Amino acid sequence: MRPHELPEIRHLPLFRDMLQANFEALMQGAYAQAFPAALELIREGDPADFLHVVISGTVELYARWGGRECTMAVIRPLGTFILAACIKDAPYLMSARTLERARIVLIPTSDLRAIFRRDPEFAVSVIQELAGCYRAVVRHAKGLKLRTSRERIASWLAHRSALCGNVASFVLPVEKRLLASYLGMTPENLSRALKSLEADGVTMDGMRITITDRARLHALAKPDRLIDGPDPAGASSGSHPPSVGNEG
Amino acid sequence: MRPHELPEIRHLPLFRDMLQANFEALMQGAYAQAFPAALELIREGDPADFLHVVISGTVELYARWGGRECTMAVIRPLGTFILAACIKDAPYLMSARTLERARIVLIPTSDLRAIFRRDPEFAVSVIQELAGCYRAVVRHAKGLKLRTSRERIASWLAHRSALCGNVASFVLPVEKRLLASYLGMTPENLSRALKSLEADGVTMDGMRITITDRARLHALAKPDRLIDGPDPAGASSGSHPPSVGNEG
DNA sequence: GTTGCCGCTTGATCCGAATCAAGCGCGCTG
DNA sequence: CAGCGCGCTTGATTCGGATCAAGCGGCAAC
Numbered sequence: 001m002r003p004h005e006l007p008e009i010r011h012l013p014l015f016r017d018m019l020q021a022n023f024e025a026l027m028q029g030a031y032a033q034a035f036p037a038a039l040e041l042i043r044e045g046d047p048a049d050f051l052h053v054v055i056s057g058t059v060e061l062y063a064r065w066g067g068r069e070c071t072m073a074v075i076r077p078l079g080t081f082i083l084a085a086c087i088k089d090a091p092y093l094m095s096a097r098t099l100e101r102a103r104i105v106l107i108p109t110s111d112l113r114a115i116f117r118r119d120p121e122f123a124v125s126v127i128q129e130l131a132g133c134y135r136a137v138v139r140h141a142k143g144l145k146l147r148t149s150r151e152r153i154a155s156w157l158a159h160r161s162a163l164c165g166n167v168a169s170f171v172l173p174v175e176k177r178l179l180a181s182y183l184g185m186t187p188e189n190l191s192r193a194l195k196s197l198e199a200d201g202v203t204m205d206g207m208r209i210t211i212t213d214r215a216r217l218h219a220l221a222k223p224d225r226l227i228d229g230p231d232p233a234g235a236s237s238g239s240h241p242p243s244v245g246n247e248g
Numbered sequence: 249m250r251p252h253e254l255p256e257i258r259h260l261p262l263f264r265d266m267l268q269a270n271f272e273a274l275m276q277g278a279y280a281q282a283f284p285a286a287l288e289l290i291r292e293g294d295p296a297d298f299l300h301v302v303i304s305g306t307v308e309l310y311a312r313w314g315g316r317e318c319t320m321a322v323i324r325p326l327g328t329f330i331l332a333a334c335i336k337d338a339p340y341l342m343s344a345r346t347l348e349r350a351r352i353v354l355i356p357t358s359d360l361r362a363i364f365r366r367d368p369e370f371a372v373s374v375i376q377e378l379a380g381c382y383r384a385v386v387r388h389a390k391g392l393k394l395r396t397s398r399e400r401i402a403s404w405l406a407h408r409s410a411l412c413g414n415v416a417s418f419v420l421p422v423e424k425r426l427l428a429s430y431l432g433m434t435p436e437n438l439s440r441a442l443k444s445l446e447a448d449g450v451t452m453d454g455m456r457i458t459i460t461d462r463a464r465l466h467a468l469a470k471p472d473r474l475i476d477g478p479d480p481a482g483a484s485s486g487s488h489p490p491s492v493g494n495e496g
Numbered sequence: 497g498t499t500g501c502c503g504c505t506t507g508a509t510c511c512g513a514a515t516c517a518a519g520c521g522c523g524c525t526g
Numbered sequence: 527c528a529g530c531g532c533g534c535t536t537g538a539t540t541c542g543g544a545t546c547a548a549g550c551g552g553c554a555a556c
Contacts, residue, residue: 177533
């Protein structure tokens with residue numbers, strides 16, 4: 001592991017409050033590894049061997065069933081994923097693949113489980129992290145059940161714009177087909193719906209989105225903090241801006 | 249609170265490992281209350297004041313947005329709900345209402361948060377509980393995104409039959425309109441789809457479901473432990489059989 | 497017993513979104 | 527620079543599911 005990486009990890013909400021000795025013990029068994037783009041890191045159903053920390057690059061969490069596949073979340077630096085499976089010592093529910101070249105730190109689950117049992121501060125951090133992940137997925141499920149495709153797109157755009165500081169124009173952080181999958185629709189449908197949103201205050205040029213009429217967009221999106229977040233920035237959930245969805 | 253209730257709560261996975269003194273402290277501020285049917289217990293968006301424990305009766309967790317509404321989970325005795333909101337001291341993401349007369353114990357969140365910080369065993373139980381809830385919602389979301397309505401019904405029926413000990417015939421534990429909402433469809437569609445499942449090995453008479461051809465049902469449902477569960481019965485998640493979905 | 501309500505079913509129709517099928521444009525590779 | 531692959535768009539069509547609208551049947555209140 002590189003010298004600058006350790007302090008970065010240490011600074012994550014998940015690790016920042018634990019005892020130094022325990023952090024060191026945890027990192028003892030951990031190692032960093034570089035992966036090429038489009039590589040499958042985790043296959044759902046496999047036993048949870050490692051907690052993953054994304055140091056650089058981007059990782060997609062997705063799920064498969066029958067022939068179908070869908071994106072569940074995108075993890076960016078510095079973020080962790082599949083904490084819950086590690087803690088329950090249960091099979092991964094989601095697969096993971098790199099979207100681009102990525103550097104990832106792998107922490108053995110056995111160490112993890114041993115240490116949160118004897119470091120109460122770390123246990124509290126794990127609790128906060130898990131509660132945040134839980135609420136993120138609940139939000140995602142609410143969006144899927146309560147909103148139509150157009151509404152999901154509109155509110156995602158509104159939310160994304162807010163994340164960037166209420167800018168009127170921004171560039172999509174991921175491929176459209178991935179965004180479509182995350183939002184629960186086909187690429188074709190996303191494409192059409194995006195164009196149809198011109199009537200609701202959004203224009204598009206390639207990957208660049210421009211909000212021409214925020215009021216009209218909001219009228220359609222009806223943004224709701226109980227779906228779109230965020231949680232009032234509490235003690236948790238990291239500094240990294242979640243770009244597509246972060247429920248790892 | 250009644251004399252027999254305290255030991256029952258104490259026996260829940262969430263509370264069974266904590267120190268007796270801390271359990272008593274927690275119960276000090278708690279109180280039980282009886283609610284009539286169809287009463288709104290929690291309105292989403294409100295601050296999380298109490299962790300709820302269902303002693304008897306049934307509680308529905310649901311979400312609202314715009315004019316619409318959908319069922320997210322059903323909690324039966326002895327089960328807890330909205331742990332995550334309590335822990336994050338954040339607004340509830342879901343509303344809750346009684347489906348029938350219910351008796352519920354309310355535990356102040358301030359006590360809860362104070363105690364898991366000083367009782368490591370309790371913290372571990374909270375971790376296990378949250379991880380379980382997280383995985384339950386991930387499963388639910390996977391089902392919504394990867395399966396069609398008919399497939400969701402088929403796999404719910406298969407799962408339900410398995411829960412009852414692989415019986416061929418059982419009675420629906422909830423109203424059909426609620427089941428429809430939980431499965432992400434309209435009552436009309438559930439009704440039609442159920443009838444159409446006759447071709448796939450399921451017949452229905454009122455609330456009674458009979459599986460006439462398990463093989464054919466499974467061919468449609470393609471049951472998957474990564475969606476339908478369960479987690480290999482680990483240290484968590486209680487003894488109570490979740491009937492519709494339990495992600496509280 | 498009668499009445500009215502509510503949940504369920506059934507039918508007809510409409511709409512949103514998936515699917516199927518080309519074509520386009522950009523970037524990579526040879 | 528040419529060729530090709532891949533992601534995106536666009537169009538035509540199909541299909542699943544929602545919506546609208548009645549009618550049925552059980553159950554509770556009066």
